[in-house]
Amino acid sequence: MSGLQEQSGGARSSNLSCVWAVAESKAGTLTQCLGVGRQFDPEPVAKLISRTRGIKRLFEPPLFRKREKRPELVISCGFRAEPAVLQIKSAYGGRPLTVHLQRPRIEGYDLVFVSRHDWVDELADRPNYHKMVGVPHQITWARLAPLREEARQRFSPDGRPIAALFVGGSNGAYLYDEGTLVKIKHAVRQLSDAGWCVVASVSRRSEDNTQQALMSLKSEHVFVWDRLSDNPYLAYMAAADAFVVAKDSITMPCEALATGKPVFSLDLTNVEGPRLEKFERYHRDLQNTLQLTRPFEGTIYPYTYEPLDETKRIASVIRAEMKQDKS
Numbered sequence: 432m433s434g435l436q437e438q439s440g441g442a443r444s445s446n447l448s449c450v451w452a453v454a455e456s457k458a459g460t461l462t463q464c465l466g467v468g469r470q471f472d473p474e475p476v477a478k479l480i481s482r483t484r485g486i487k488r489l490f491e492p493p494l495f496r497k498r499e500k501r502p503e504l505v506i507s508c509g510f511r512a513e514p515a516v517l518q519i520k521s522a523y524g525g526r527p528l529t530v531h532l533q534r535p536r537i538e539g540y541d542l543v544f545v546s547r548h549d550w551v552d553e554l555a556d557r558p559n560y561h562k563m564v565g566v567p568h569q570i571t572w573a574r575l576a577p578l579r580e581e582a583r584q585r586f587s588p589d590g591r592p593i594a595a596l597f598v599g600g601s602n603g604a605y606l607y608d609e610g611t612l613v614k615i616k617h618a619v620r621q622l623s624d625a626g627w628c629v630v631a632s633v634s635r636r637s638e639d640n641t642q643q644a645l646m647s648l649k650s651e652h653v654f655v656w657d658r659l660s661d662n663p664y665l666a667y668m669a670a671a672d673a674f675v676v677a678k679d680s681i682t683m684p685c686e687a688l689a690t691g692k693p694v695f696s697l698d699l700t701n702v703e704g705p706r707l708e709k710f711e712r713y714h715r716d717l718q719n720t721l722q723l724t725r726p727f728e729g730t731i732y733p734y735t736y737e738p739l740d741e742t743k744r745i746a747s748v749i750r751a752e753m754k755q756d757k758s
């Protein structure tokens with residue numbers, strides 16, 4: 432099996448003796464697998480699928496070797512992982528429980544979790560298919576709480592409330608053009624003028640012009656990650672009393688909703704088409720149906736909701752399936 436890379440964690444001790452996370456090295460897909468996998472094993476084995484093409488693929492290590500300990504659970508995300516996971520299942524006599532965190536293109540998984548905005552009615556007739564809100568991830572309040580006091584002292588020593596602003600990049604549904612950058616700058620100024628301390632961060636997809644626009648706003652009460660120092664994302668999340676998240680991300684709103692703090696969605700320049708429709712379905716579901724987020728319209732205000740923990744809920748479904756298999 433060429434074109435596949437391997438990366439293993441350290442010693443493991445938990446409910447399961449061996450959990451594999453199979454995904455591309457893209458942060459968005461891998462973090463979903465690791466988030467769910469760590470509900471069973473603190474250090475899942477990450478099996479990374481390379482996108483290398485041509486003769487270079489011949490020199491890459493195989494995804495796995497039969498002498499490796501058989502995994503009890505294999506969790507994957509992304510269409511490139513699907514053939515590899517089914518190879519693993521076949522190689523170990525069909526015994527690992529296989530879970531996919533996306534609607535797969537090929538059948539053969541034991542459990543599949545599909546985001547509500549990607550769900551279609553025909554899937555309701557498949558007992559191994561389950562809906563999920565957004566996507567799972569690795570953020571929990573238990574992970575953030577120990578960081579909160581120090582982070583708040585660092586960014587707001589005078590006790591101002593802290594708003595975390597997270598932005599991404601153009602993705603076929605939204606465009607980070609001059610209009611979007613004006614909206615981002617205006618949002619930061621509105622919050623700062625209202626007495627908020629703003630901690631702002633770009634993502635891996637952010638273009639240089641987005642970074643530059645944010646950097647131009649730096650002040651005593653506006654902190655911007657410079658992409659040179661260590662990523663302060665966890666510190667920003669721990670410190671925040673509220674979040675403003677650009678609409679081009681599926682994962683970041685879900686991570687923010689794990690905190691129980693208010694989460695506001697920031698509109699961007701739209702790119703008409705099916706990809707925009709998908710993202711807008713997602714945001715309508717969070718805002719209108721589930722009442723979890725609010726649109727950002729210049730102000731932040733308190734509201735309450737039950738913190739979202741789809742990662743834990745997905746793990747409970749997997750545990751129930753594994754228990755049934757053993758009975």
